[in-house]
Amino acid sequence: MTHKVAILGASGYTGAELVRLIAQHPNIEIAALSADRKAGMTMAEVFPHLRHMDLPVLCKIDEIDFAGIDLCFCALPHKTSQDVIKALPKDLKIVDLSADFRLRDPAEYEKWYGNPHAALEQQEEAVYGLTEFYREEIKSARLVAGTGCNAATGQFALRPLIEAGVIDLDEIILDLKCAVSGAGRSLKENLLHAELSEGYNAYAIGGTHRHLGEFDQEFSKIAGRPVKVQFTPHLLPVNRGILATVYVKGDAQAIHAAFAKAYADEPFIELLPFGEAPSTHHVRGSNFCHIGVAQDRIAGRAIVFAALDNLTKGSSGQALQNANLMLGENETEGLMMAPLFP
Amino acid sequence: MTHKVAILGASGYTGAELVRLIAQHPNIEIAALSADRKAGMTMAEVFPHLRHMDLPVLCKIDEIDFAGIDLCFCALPHKTSQDVIKALPKDLKIVDLSADFRLRDPAEYEKWYGNPHAALEQQEEAVYGLTEFYREEIKSARLVAGTGCNAATGQFALRPLIEAGVIDLDEIILDLKCAVSGAGRSLKENLLHAELSEGYNAYAIGGTHRHLGEFDQEFSKIAGRPVKVQFTPHLLPVNRGILATVYVKGDAQAIHAAFAKAYADEPFIELLPFGEAPSTHHVRGSNFCHIGVAQDRIAGRAIVFAALDNLTKGSSGQALQNANLMLGENETEGLMMAPLFP
Amino acid sequence: MTHKVAILGASGYTGAELVRLIAQHPNIEIAALSADRKAGMTMAEVFPHLRHMDLPVLCKIDEIDFAGIDLCFCALPHKTSQDVIKALPKDLKIVDLSADFRLRDPAEYEKWYGNPHAALEQQEEAVYGLTEFYREEIKSARLVAGTGCNAATGQFALRPLIEAGVIDLDEIILDLKCAVSGAGRSLKENLLHAELSEGYNAYAIGGTHRHLGEFDQEFSKIAGRPVKVQFTPHLLPVNRGILATVYVKGDAQAIHAAFAKAYADEPFIELLPFGEAPSTHHVRGSNFCHIGVAQDRIAGRAIVFAALDNLTKGSSGQALQNANLMLGENETEGLMMAPLFP
């Protein structure tokens, strides 16, 4: 049986990545693609790398007949997303890739995003989309909120450790390095090739990055007490890939064991042998997450690494993984392609 | 029915690319992987991006039992390839990715490669592997010689024009820009990141690049008279992608029409609207070739562009496309993945 | 004696490059920096790499007292430049880096730039700024029009050959590869890191690039008859550097000899030994231009290469070189720094 899906916001990178992935899926058909400012254009005009595909012409959202749609991917900007989703049919299955439905507490949402939430009803029903940890809820969810790409990476590196109680919850430092596609296709000076390539820097320093809202919510929930991590993102001159270097206090072997147990049956999480560090080179374009653990020379301290592709496992791949569950498909369908290297 | 294949020389980039592609193929199973100097290692050690796959341990060639192998991909260096293939079972289907069996005339081989050919019998039976132009021969071939990646690009841009008689055969200039993975995984100073990135240059200038042997052979054969092109390759600081900018004399509209006719039914060749130029960004990691034609401001002169991924359409993708034909599979099986962008 | 200069349009790349170069000049002092939309900001805010320098705060043009200025660099966008320069004091020495005063014939200007010229009087007095070929005129000029960066590269590769009569004037093909900084600091989608890196493509194809106006003007003037070249620029994923690959018909040794003669005493032009190709890696950040000549395998055909840094020799370095002549300074003052490699 073929499921018909719509992708709203198909002219951005996560939209294009969804199309790339779904092209490999035997049971999903793209029935509609929206892009308000580019309505009327073909995908080949907006993304020439999809030129060979037979795809619907880009349209406006209100031109879509959602009656024939089984599931809708919403790849719109934050804030826009809540307005749009509020107006969609109440029984339409939705995977949202924006930040709008990630935070459970409206006050937290307003604190991190600066505006009151405009779709409180939908926010309440939304399930957090980190598949490996919300699998059962996602299967029966109507609305799934995809995680932030940085937030996903940090959580893969920390959730099993908080769960297992093997690290000091007050001493967690997340030094994160992200690729530029995480910033989307927006025209900003610091995203220009001439500004970004050949160098790197931290940004959103001092605990101001919005994905901290997700870390706070999820880690505190697991721990049953407030957990606040330190988090410094860095912008790197590559197009895809996030590497989290996480400094924790705890026994490195116990940490490795906690991962081994938690991820034993996960199809997309690869735990490296003890003492090895992953590389973003080796997850590029794929839905895999590689995790490594090392013992520091100082006893009782360990370093955890997690690497994934921000556009795939960190966003559109995760979205398809969730859609598979919501549609009753095999969770890995369309997602087992190997990374592109070199 | 599942076909069992062996990949000889699996520790190089074209070997890894074959594994990546075959991983998507429903009817091919990798039964053996060889890499002489790395025998005994796992693919995960040599190529960590393939860590999630269940693959045979790397072995030496003579450890492979070819009785159970339906087809053998040979991704060995030039010269080694002819020695190895000469010793393989005479009824084993082989797709060779090296340069060893591309040239029909042993004298031409010796002229361009500097040594007498050591496997003349096999050379004689080999079929040239540019699928779109040798499809029928390949279907019944035992040994197919994959083309050079530059040679493939240039031929996609020129064969239909020579065939159709729409260009001046004595005035063809091929200015070609190639990515670094075409040079393989070899340790050479000019391939270091610090030497190669942030700049570019021509190499093998003045008509000395070995792929000229293929151009001469193929273009002269089509034309029924000697055709010699000018060919200048340039090395660019990217990992994948070849762009050929071809300067020809002829009517640009007739040229575009000749492409339209020649490639009308080709699944992997995309002809752009008249006046548009392709980009290597849009074929990356895929088996597609994008072709564009523009009219110069000087009457009677046209510029033809061809873009493809040297590791995929230029090498391992082409090899799988040929293997599909040799094994009775659908030609496009395992090869329809969309390019990776960004 | 210290010369006081103003730089108009200091918030763009060519403005910043002028500041970098002048910082090394013993006899030039930067007295004023303008940037209309960023007036009131410091250069450290706009260009943090200049943080260590003691520079004037950015101001609006009309806040500058030109009475104390010996020479004004105008690094404004095309079209704006002619309006601004028309209003500047009539005796102020000016080096313009825009395209506005490069073309002698107002009709040619309008043809290539799409609007009638608004400062015909200044256009008439302007001297074309390719120092090596207009040295004497520049010494006594009031207004010098800096060349286009592509135009400069092509002319270094062709002027001595046209002058010496050693090539066929009807068969010149300029295949040019340029870095992204040539497009300036403007917010365009195709200049984003995610769009530009890891690939390359041609643009302005078919003889539509504006620098053709300069080629036509200059080459025809030298030849004493109309000369039209073919010119295809390509955009490459690097920040600095232009490589011109020029296909000509003529004797390669005679071509090399013509360069040797023409550039024997030039401090910034380096002619490579016959048969060697230059690389943009080796001119990066410098005012040097490297030139190479190779004989093609087809008799009577040669390939000429020219490499330079578009921001330095192609723009701001050339501007300082001209300013030195106009101010009676040594032509090479402030310009002999070695390229940055790696």
Added chain:
Amino acid sequence: MTHKVAILGASGYTGAELVRLIAQHPNIEIAALSADRKAGMTMAEVFPHLRHMDLPVLCKIDEIDFAGIDLCFCALPHKTSQDVIKALPKDLKIVDLSADFRLRDPAEYEKWYGNPHAALEQQEEAVYGLTEFYREEIKSARLVAGTGCNAATGQFALRPLIEAGVIDLDEIILDLKCAVSGAGRSLKENLLHAELSEGYNAYAIGGTHRHLGEFDQEFSKIAGRPVKVQFTPHLLPVNRGILATVYVKGDAQAIHAAFAKAYADEPFIELLPFGEAPSTHHVRGSNFCHIGVAQDRIAGRAIVFAALDNLTKGSSGQALQNANLMLGENETEGLMMAPLFP
């Protein structure tokens, strides 16, 4: 007065960088260049970007007449350096860029480098070359040991804080990101463009990087008690630049004040306004180090950033700075060039 210098190991990146810098120095002349395996070649053959310079032909070390040399830069590999320096004239001024004379304690040297030190006498007299903190000793030193590039970056970020007693000495985490040129011109697979570009990873994890020897020595010396930091280096796909992100416990304002005081008169250290983060883009090719301080959202925790160019301030620029002091020159001579951006 002109000082004559020799550069031993001139065919590596730090050797070439020394030549680039000295080219701008009014009072230093390069009298000899050695490169054992490339003896007899010109620098233009080994480093074409230095083609315009009039430089001595590369020779073997024993061909140099040290009688006429005022100072010798030793840019040889670790281990080789101690053997060579031991054999040089006892009164020759030397700036060593290798790791051989950085550690005061021979046992520490052997621990980190794996072999007993072969030049103990010279090791004893060597002065540690971090100019800003050993200025007086360097002025009268005969042998100065240049610091490691990572070690320099970490020390700029931490010495004033340890000195001022404003941070917890047991809770220092140094997450460091380095460019590839720090690994030199050696032929290693992981330094190939195809392996390194488009991704990043940590290396020497778990407190195993040799530069920890320098941190331990220097920080413990300042503190008057053992200080052990955590240090994780990452390899990034750029050619120049190190960014240290340092997590400390202490009052962020007091930390900023400590830097302001310590670096008030330093010509090459730029302290950014409180709350701003530096970027390696803005120090590229220069001798400057940019430092930033931010308050974390968790009270009592701060993040310190230091950015410099590993080949300049981290190695060859530092070496020239030291040579200036040793030769009685102005410390900043030849080193005030602005960074190259973009």
